[in-house]
C-alpha cells in the first residue's frame with residue numbers, strides 16, 4: 566500500500582473497516598497531524614464524507630460502501646442509511662455507484678461486509694490499472710502538473726491521477742510534479758504534496774494562479790487530473806479550477822489527461838451541464854484554516870467543482886486503457 570503511517574512503520578489505506586467501525590485518515594488534519602477518525606454510526610460516516618474527513622470520489626464511494634455494511638450489521642434500516650449517505654455530497658458519481666452496488670448486494674442476500682471489502686479492493690485494483698496504462702504516457706524527464714488531490718488519499722490506495730505518476734517513478738523514470746495548491750481546501754498543497762514526499766517524488770507546490778505562467782514558459786509537459794463525474798460525451802466534473810487549467814493547456818499545446826475508474830462515469834447524463842455541482846459554505850473561502858482573510862462585511866461564493874468540456878481533454882485514462890472522450894461509449898457495459 567502507498568500510504569504510510571506517521572512513523573513510517575505501517576502501510577495503510579485512506580479508509581478501512583475494522584471491528585464494525587469505519588476508520589479513516591482524517592484528511593482535514595494533514596499534513597500537520599496524522600489522526601484517525603472513527604465513524605461508529607451511519608450519521609458519523611455521513612459526517613466524515615460531508616465534512617471532508619475523507620474526500621475524493623473513489624474514497625467517498627468506498628466509505629459509503631463500508632457505511633452501508635455497518636448499517637446492515639447494526640440492524641439499521643438500510644433504506645434509511647442509503648438516504649443519509651446519498652445526501653452528503655452531490656457531485657462525485659462514485660458515491661451513488663457504491664450505494665447502488667451495496668443496496669443490490671444487500672437485497673440479494675450477500676454478506677454486506679464481504680461485499681464492501683470486495684468493492685474497495687475492486688476500485689483500488691482498477692486504479693492500479695489506471696497507473697499501468699497512464700505510466701506509458703509519461704516520458705523520462707516529464708514535468709507533470711496535477712490539480713487538487715487525486716491521490717491514494719482520494720481512492721484508498723494508488724490514486725487516479727497519481728497512479729501513473731507513482732508507476733513512472735517506481736519504474737525509474739525521472740519526473741517532476743507541479744502541485745497546484747488548490748484553494749480553498751488546499752488538497753494539493755496539503756495532501757498531494759504529502760503523498761509526493763512519502764513517495765519520494767520531486768515536486769513543487771504552486772499557487773493556483775501560477776499554472777498558466779509555467780505552461781507558457783514551457784515548463785509543463787503534461788497535465789493529469791482526477792475526476793468526480795464523467796458524462797456520456799466525455800465532459801468531466803472535477804475540482805474547481807480544472808476547467809481553466811484545461812483551457813490554458815490547450816492554448817499552450819500541452820496534453821491534458823483525466824484519470825478515473827468506471828465508477829466515476831455516469832452514462833445516464835448526456836453532458837457535463839447536467840452534473841450537480843456542489844456549492845460549499847462561504848467560510849471555506851473567507852478563511853484560510855482558522856484565519857479570516859476577508860473583511861467581516863464580505864461574502865463569498867464557493868463552487869467545489871467545475872466542468873471541463875470534452876474538447877479540452879486529450880484522453881481519459883481508465884482501467885481498460887486510454888480513450889479519447891468521443892470513444893468512452895466503449896466503456897458502457
Ligand SMILES: CSC[C@H]1O[C@H](OP(=O)(O)O)[C@H](O)[C@@H]1O
Pocket residue numbers: 620621622623712713714715716719720724725726752790791792793803804805869
Ligand atoms: C480521485 S477523485 C479526486 C477528486 O476529488 C476531489 O474533490 P474533493 O477533494 O472535493 O472530494 C477532486 O475533485 C479530485 O480530483
